Amino acid sequence: MRGKEVNLVNTPGKNARLLFVPPGKLGDSLISLVIANNLVREGFDVTVRGEFPHQLDQWLPGFKTGPNIDHDDYEKITRKYDLSIIDSQAPNLQQGGVDLRPNLARHSAFFSLAHYETSLDGQFDPQTLPAEFQRTLQPLVPHHGLVRNHQDLSASMVSHTVQFCRREMNLLNADSVNGIKLPSEIQKNEGLAKKLIVISPTSGKLKKNWLPDRFIALADHLHQKGYFCVFTVAPSETASWKRRLAGRFSVADTARVSALATLLSKASAVVCNDSGTAHLASAVGASTICLISSRDRFFEWRPGWGNSTLIMPSIPVKSIFNIWPYFISVRRVLDQVMRTPTEETLRKS
Template structure:
């Protein structure tokens, strides 16, 4: 049943510590704001990207020991997962809306679309849209480096990661085809990937998440694991090829803002445990390269972003 208007007049959004989940939950924040709600977003990743979400009240992550005091004047509190980042949201606020059921429901829809339907069916919002309020800062040019392929070879857990050696093989193949592949990794992961530079592959030294976002925004393509950076690329409408272990996980968690394609490594592997162990071996660099080639040949997509006036510059390569 939709909530009463008073509860939705002043809403706190508690963003996840995961990048992808944070971007997805901003769909709810955006649609509440469109409907006239006064929305405050708490979260480290969204706070780092606050320049990309103009008009939102975005604050750093909320420490759990301060949550009761900070949230007491809000009509409702929205959190995606039951126990994170706030471990007991129902004990903190009487109108805590936990969206975990959307993650577990049987549905062909992506999480991005499920959140739109949640806004319509459970929050009672009229005409919600699959957009989260992201607006590029002035001066950035969308997909200005058409040949540049961003490769993101890591993820939140090892089971989601395709083999590192196969990402390198893929990148070398793309380079031989005239493309310009670059690996995007965190500063902590950089020592394990510096060897790719000796092979003539890109490994840009980027700073904060906002700089990573600007760099991806100017890139032509994205290939990566099931990860938050894949959602970020999709959110920026950079065509995205995502590698998944299972069809069910791909159906729910596929990036679903911009043009995208998924490739599932465990399609023909019989059990869950075997899929987890073997999918990354079953998925070959040749198969990924061929799928990516078909994706690129599928057509050109008009950019949803107008070229902004001179302002912030693209980060240097």
């Protein structure tokens, strides 16, 4: 996940302290970090406040990190920085019938990947910027905070975010790197990695999940071919999946996102639904096989980094509720896993 090196301009404005608050979902958070990382590449001092980035602090050496900001602390904390850049759907902005965004918008820049409150556009007051940084920071404030460009139907959300950085934040050299780097203390066990398949059978929405029995059947086939399969699910799902697997396969302890990132980084391939795990696997460089309900090969929310493959239903059935998983066979997924290049073959290519 290396971006091209940037010669940082040593100007007083680049010493400005920025606060970046990403959305609360794992996948969305990872995509939005493309913005934060491009700010770092330009020489700004960036602090990211979000639960998932904070758990990945060892994987994000370019940022300072902290947990989610509490509702009552937003005004105080944002005032400590020269500019705050906040996702409009970030945790705790709306609570108990109180929406903090209209007041914060006077001195904080708002954006959102896909669900944006357009009423926040044009509310920023440049006079709230520190005088010594005003010329440097004002160009970072978006005129229009929606990241997704509905005119470009083929771009991934990662690509949309890069274009947003260039179009709305004047970060003309923006790239798609989100700042994740493999910590030096995490080394791959090469003998295991060539045979380790991580299976993530759940997601944030039931309607996005392939059939549980087919994930297990896939693991059975891979086991017969000499692969070592490990399942990973959310902590709230661990007990039910341990019962379902009945000791045939293990469920990894990935309660913390850092543990999940470590596991994914060691895998030969990751098989998953459209989920945060898919984006994290892609971000840490794992070959990612993502099962989706859409037949759109330009599916916007596809994993946007590394070697990623989409597997779609064999016929267009998305409009028929909950039937799409039956039109992705175990054989198709198995064949794709067998074709997935290992890290060694990728290095040689």
